[in-house]
Amino acid sequence: MIHIFIFVCCLAGFFCLAAAMTRHQQELLKRKLPDMWNRPLSWAGYLVLSLAFILSIVAFGGATAPVIWLGHSTIAALIIVGFLTYKANAKPVKSAPLRNKPSQ
Amino acid sequence: MTIKDRLKITMRTAAAFIGGYVIASLGAAFLARFLPLSPDQASLMGAILSFAICTAVVMWAFAAQSITKLWLSMVVIAAMLGLPVWWSIITEGRL
Amino acid sequence: MNTSFRQSMAWLHTWSGLLVGWILFAIFLTGTVAFFNDEITVWMQPELKSFRSSEQALGHAVRFLEQKAPEARRWNISLPSKRGEGVNISWQPEQKDGEEPRRRRGDRSTSATLDDTGQAVNVRDTRGGNFLYRFHFNLHYMPVIWARWVVGFCTMFMLVAIVTGIVTHKKIFTDFFTLRLKKGQRSWLDGHNVTAVLALPFHLMITYTGLVTLMSLYMPWGIAANYKNTDSFYETVFPRGEETKRSGVSAPLVPLDDIVEKATALWGGKAPSNISITYPGDSAATVDITRSVIGELSSRRESLTFHGITGDLMPKKNSSGVGIETRNIMINVHAGRYSGTTLRWLYFLSGVAGTIMIGTGLVLWTVKRRQKLPDPARPHFGFRLIEKLNVGTIVGLPAGVAAYFLANRLLPVDMAERPIAEIDSMFVVWAGVFIWAMLRSTKRAWIEGFVAAAILYTAVPIVNSVTTDRGLLNSLLNHDWLFASFDITMILTAGCFFFLARKVQNHTPLAKPDRTKRNRPSSPTPNAGAAHIEPSDIAGVTVQAAALDTSK
Numbered sequence: 001m002i003h004i005f006i007f008v009c010c011l012a013g014f015f016c017l018a019a020a021m022t023r024h025q026q027e028l029l030k031r032k033l034p035d036m037w038n039r040p041l042s043w044a045g046y047l048v049l050s051l052a053f054i055l056s057i058v059a060f061g062g063a064t065a066p067v068i069w070l071g072h073s074t075i076a077a078l079i080i081v082g083f084l085t086y087k088a089n090a091k092p093v094k095s096a097p098l099r100n101k102p103s104q
Numbered sequence: 105m106t107i108k109d110r111l112k113i114t115m116r117t118a119a120a121f122i123g124g125y126v127i128a129s130l131g132a133a134f135l136a137r138f139l140p141l142s143p144d145q146a147s148l149m150g151a152i153l154s155f156a157i158c159t160a161v162v163m164w165a166f167a168a169q170s171i172t173k174l175w176l177s178m179v180v181i182a183a184m185l186g187l188p189v190w191w192s193i194i195t196e197g198r199l
Numbered sequence: 200m201n202t203s204f205r206q207s208m209a210w211l212h213t214w215s216g217l218l219v220g221w222i223l224f225a226i227f228l229t230g231t232v233a234f235f236n237d238e239i240t241v242w243m244q245p246e247l248k249s250f251r252s253s254e255q256a257l258g259h260a261v262r263f264l265e266q267k268a269p270e271a272r273r274w275n276i277s278l279p280s281k282r283g284e285g286v287n288i289s290w291q292p293e294q295k296d297g298e299e300p301r302r303r304r305g306d307r308s309t310s311a312t313l314d315d316t317g318q319a320v321n322v323r324d325t326r327g328g329n330f331l332y333r334f335h336f337n338l339h340y341m342p343v344i345w346a347r348w349v350v351g352f353c354t355m356f357m358l359v360a361i362v363t364g365i366v367t368h369k370k371i372f373t374d375f376f377t378l379r380l381k382k383g384q385r386s387w388l389d390g391h392n393v394t395a396v397l398a399l400p401f402h403l404m405i406t407y408t409g410l411v412t413l414m415s416l417y418m419p420w421g422i423a424a425n426y427k428n429t430d431s432f433y434e435t436v437f438p439r440g441e442e443t444k445r446s447g448v449s450a451p452l453v454p455l456d457d458i459v460e461k462a463t464a465l466w467g468g469k470a471p472s473n474i475s476i477t478y479p480g481d482s483a484a485t486v487d488i489t490r491s492v493i494g495e496l497s498s499r500r501e502s503l504t505f506h507g508i509t510g511d512l513m514p515k516k517n518s519s520g521v522g523i524e525t526r527n528i529m530i531n532v533h534a535g536r537y538s539g540t541t542l543r544w545l546y547f548l549s550g551v552a553g554t555i556m557i558g559t560g561l562v563l564w565t566v567k568r569r570q571k572l573p574d575p576a577r578p579h580f581g582f583r584l585i586e587k588l589n590v591g592t593i594v595g596l597p598a599g600v601a602a603y604f605l606a607n608r609l610l611p612v613d614m615a616e617r618p619i620a621e622i623d624s625m626f627v628v629w630a631g632v633f634i635w636a637m638l639r640s641t642k643r644a645w646i647e648g649f650v651a652a653a654i655l656y657t658a659v660p661i662v663n664s665v666t667t668d669r670g671l672l673n674s675l676l677n678h679d680w681l682f683a684s685f686d687i688t689m690i691l692t693a694g695c696f697f698f699l700a701r702k703v704q705n706h707t708p709l710a711k712p713d714r715t716k717r718n719r720p721s722s723p724t725p726n727a728g729a730a731h732i733e734p735s736d737i738a739g740v741t742v743q744a745a746a747l748d749t750s751k
Contacts, residue, residue, distance in 0.1 A: 163359065
């Protein structure tokens with residue numbers, strides 16, 4: 001149960017961190033946010049991630065907690081990446097910065 | 105790639121392999137002798153930390169500008185680590 | 200300094216990664232699977248059904264041993280934990296002069312597995328998950344020490360590749376979540392980066408601690424600096440206690456349940472996992488009892504020694520200190536033995552990410568260079584070889600693992616040398632994929648290899664349900680989660696391989712129209728602005744890095 005808590009916190013944390021980056025807002029929130037939102041969102045992200053870390057320390061003690069937290073945050077971040085990729089792929093977004101040479 | 109370039113790559117690779125392992129080993133021995141811990145614990149710490157030393161030396165071997173300087177510095181570092189170890193083993197002996 | 204440093208690091212990353220990438224892929228894959236080695240062993244011995252109570256099990260084990268090996272030098276009883284099932288017992292006969300001690304695990308003449316009722320079960324002979332675990336650092340078909348040096352060498356390369364990868368990856372935070380698909384080389388690079396960056400703490404940890412697990416082999420010089428004789432070091436760090444001698448006077452063994460009770464109380468309620476009795480039936484008997492490691496990160500498997508007749512605790516000093524603690528934590532974190540089911544899955548998934556990182560890295564090497572070839576349709580020998588090795592390893596090994604599981608179910612149960620035949624079938628399939636890859640065009644080889652692997656993985660649960668009564672449906676109905684998750688994992692793996700096969704099938708090389716323009720290998724990188732890895736990482740880098748000296 002506590003694992004689910006920690007995992008959800010990590011997921012929420014990375015969601016906020018991704019939402020704080022202009023290039024990902026389209027896929028994540030379906031619109032661009034004003035730039036002034038970026039900073040508070042990233043702070044929220046770090047805060048929730050720290051919360052997850054504190055939760056795992058409380059639940060598992062100092063020795064095991066970092067390992068468990070890292071495990072959950074790794075998988076959570078991979079899920080966010082998967083989600084972003086899926087969204088971006090489902091409907092090609094023009095606004096994504098075209099960094100490659102167009103290769104037709 | 106000219107012969108000269110190949111030779112340089114070989115020299116760097118050799119420096120990375122030989123220098124990496126030798127300096128890491130001497131570093132492990134140095135830490136084992138001089139860390140302020142009991143001999144058994146210091147021996148373990150030395151071995152544990154030696155892999156970080158090895159990584160650093162390998163990266164250095166490929167990043168350094170001059171190969172001659174690289175080899176010279178490696179010899180100097182090896183001596184700086186090895187001589188105190190040698191001296192302390194001579195004077196204080198081993199368990 | 201900055202640019203050239205990054206360039207040389209990119210060069211080092213590329214080549215150190217490529218040189219040992221295939222072995223690293225095998226090490227990572229089998230290591231990832233080995234997080235579940237006990238579970239795999241259970242799955243590979245379907246004759247064993249689960250246990251109810253461990254107290255009962257202990258009584259059964261002692262009765263069995265008293266009958267079977269009353270004269271033994273040592274009895275060993277492994278109690279069922281949450282992870283394994285069944286009581287494994289083994290005994291060590293009194294050694295005759297000049298006889299080599301027999302220590303091979305799972306030798307059926309000196310070991311047995313007991314079921315619920317205390318009867319020895321005729322389980323199929325298999326190395327189970329332990330083979331994959333051992334392959335992870337001992338490889339196979341070669342002397343163990345050589346293999347460990349090879350593995351250590353590759354792991355050191357991995358460590359260098361990781362650190363240089365960090366240095367090289369400029370936009371580590373901006374690209375944190377970025378995975379662009381359908382962009383050819385870009386996608387491979389993103390895939391490599393995403394799996395590398397997100398699981399970076401895991402990769403660094405697993406690589407470094409991996410070196411530490413075998414450091415007495417790789418780096419004995421720390422010990423040599425302080426001790427003339429390594430044995431005296433080991434005696435200090437891992438004291439074995441006093442060697443007892445057989446007295447020759449027979450005496451009844453103390454009831455083991457009492458000892459388990461005492462030990463559990465001393466450990467604050469932690470359960471024992473292993474009990475071994477030296478000189479059973481003799482008045483000098485001792486009982487060593489080892490704590491289960493589940494949930495314990497920092498300490499070495501703590502063990503207590505009791506007198507075998509009186510049941511008194513015998514004094515023993517365990518060494519402690521920052522060095523041994525660091526080492527133990529590192530080894531435990533590496534193997535994840537302390538972890539419960541959830542954490543074990545997290546380990547497994549991170550390991551999968553690492554395996555994907557190495558796989559994408561290997562493919563990236565060819566994708567990057569294909570466009571730069573003088574004639575991309577007819578690459579030179581070295582390039583083709585690397586492509587074939589990629590297919591053979593990235594597809595062949597997983598297919599081989601599936602074959603290993605299939606062989607476990609399909610080979611006759613009473614076959615002689617059965618474990619060896621199981622292992623051989625893994626390598627036969629692996630070699631088969633290699634040969635197939637050599638014969639076919641690279642793209643066809645990828646597709647057909649993925650499909651073959653997918654079919655093999657699909658076959659595992661099917662064959663399991665046909666040859667045993669513990670198929671997926673039954674395990675779900677009986678709440679046999681271990682068997683159920685194993686089968687489901689097989690199905691999911693098969694799904695992934697089918698998906699990959701389709702992806703490769705539908706893939707049309709994006710860069711085709713560009714090729715004519717990029718004919719000259721000397722031309723600077725086409726997407727310099729976008730590259731995470733500096734331009735130097737592409738084709739001409741060898742020359743650039745080599746020329747570093749001349750440029751200054």
